[in-house]
Amino acid sequence: MARLLKGKIVADALMEENRKTVAELKEKGLCPTLAIFRIGEKDSDLSYEKGINKKAEEAGIRLVKYVFDEDVPTEEFYSKLDQANKDPGIHGILVFRPLPDRFNDDELRNMIDPSKDVDGCNDLSLAGIFINKNLGFAPCTAQSVIEILNYYKIDPKGKNVVVLGRSLVIGKPVSMMLSNLNATVTICHSRTRDVEKIAAKADILICATGMMESVNRNYVNENQTVIDVGISWNENKNKLCGDVLFEEVEPLVKDITPVPGGVGSLTSCILISHVIESCKRSA
Amino acid sequence: MARLLKGKIVADALMEENRKTVAELKEKGLCPTLAIFRIGEKDSDLSYEKGINKKAEEAGIRLVKYVFDEDVPTEEFYSKLDQANKDPGIHGILVFRPLPDRFNDDELRNMIDPSKDVDGCNDLSLAGIFINKNLGFAPCTAQSVIEILNYYKIDPKGKNVVVLGRSLVIGKPVSMMLSNLNATVTICHSRTRDVEKIAAKADILICATGMMESVNRNYVNENQTVIDVGISWNENKNKLCGDVLFEEVEPLVKDITPVPGGVGSLTSCILISHVIESCKRSA
DSSP states (O other), X not given: OOEEOOSHHHHHHHHHHHHHHHHHHHHTTOOOEEEEEEESOOHHXXXXXXXXXXXXXXXXXXXXXXXXXXTOOHHHHHHHHHHXXXXXXXXXXXXXXXXXXXXXXXXXXXXXXXXXXXXXXXXXXXXXXXXXXXXXXXXXXXXXXXXXXXXXXXXXXXXXXXXXXXXXXXXXXXXXXXXXXXXXXXXXXXXXXXXXXXXXXXXXXXXXXXXXXXXXXXGOOTTOEEEXXXXXXXXXXXXXXXXXXXXXXXXXXXXXXXXXXXGGGTHHHHHHHHHHHHHHHHO | OOEEOOSHHHHHHHHHHHHHHHHHHHHTTOOOEEEEEEEXXXXXXXXXXXXXXXXXXXXXXXXXXXXXXXXOOHXXXXXXXXXXXXXXXXXXXXXXXXXXXXXXXXXXXXXXXXXXXXXXXXXXXXXXXXXXSOSSOOOHHHHHHHHHHHHTTOOOTTOEXXXXXXXXXXXXXXXXHHHHTTOEEEEEOTTXXXXXXXXXXXXXXXXXXXXXXXXXXXXXXXXXXXXXXXXXXXTTTTEEEOSBOHHHHGGGSSEEOOSSSXXXXXXXXXXXXXXXXXXXXHO
């Protein structure tokens, strides 16, 4: 039986920190503020927003919502975004992406002021991770992986870490962050040969391909920590599943994050932490 | 006996390309131009400059030199740099670093317009490599490694590549570039455990720690391609040496770059290629 690396307890600890810091900032007359940009009423957006609402309220930070109709002209959207960039009272900006097709995602990501890019999506934020320099913020999911390891005292220093997936949202940034923490990182992807053999030698295995239940017994070893970043709806099992075939892998490894209840439990807390950090930096 | 991956033949092929492209650009009335910024008369700077002079002449590109006394005020230096940034007739800017201590290297690197950053030293250039997007240019040494593999038809796709070293000049960018080319990349560094064992399993081993002759027989295998990025002066042997203990390793591997005469033979050609590419992009 593996130790379950549950996310909630990590989130609770982070939120405790967040509340304290917000109280301190408020004493100085500062109120960390997040601006949310949403177009339309997509279920996934509304569900994420609900989570953020709750955490924002818990932490005592302020939310400003910019909500637009599906047919909002791009100029109008960009002009509001520009306003939020310039507003010294706003410390973080989150745009629910993907936006409708008429928006150029690359242009949009880079319109957000890096110092307010609390979900770490623009080029300079990503550059900061590569360079190991505070240019913006890390993508929240990548940061969540680091926070879980940190909370459970699994020090990546000197460990062999295998990352499955090289996306800009998680695989690449988490690889760099772990290398910066002195892990020896191997980045695997769809073209990797013998991926099972490589993965099975890892001390820490980060699963971030988005391929549901693809990581099975062949990828793991009994001393391994498995961090499952995936989250997909399994039609057959009628429940959320990760990239790991949990019931097969869990008995074979040392530590594993559950899905749901693992990495995903942290992302909105991390977002809030970034808003608070941005407010501190701006003070 | 390993195949020697000599740099000169690769450089010659690149220069042939460069000459053709410059001729085409000149027919359109464009002349690729590189601005060099140098403070003082350091031997290493002068030697690199001499190499660039020769290659620039061969390719038919124009050089503009900004040479300053050791005691140039920082404002004067920055103001000239700003001028070069804004001058549409200048396509590439190379600053011989490190500058004297009163200059902030980080600030300096990022003052160069990314579109003219032909040695890939500023944050956005590095971000471009991480994101796999043409924001600036790759560091010339990292690009040299890729060109050598390419010339000798050693396709990194699906190969296990081990990179020794994680510097921003070579280790990190070359890791990302090779991952973008579909290699499975492991980034090793001073904190890596069992580095010899990890290296010995690589199909391609990139040696970029700067630790002279540190890579010995324990790091290699008979099917391995070894790329040696190091270049140090060996006092005992009274000659230039790489990171690889050449006489021991060479008989044991499939391919190896010599030092000198390997990676280092390409860097000034790559610099010229970047200036030409920048001129093409600006047209």
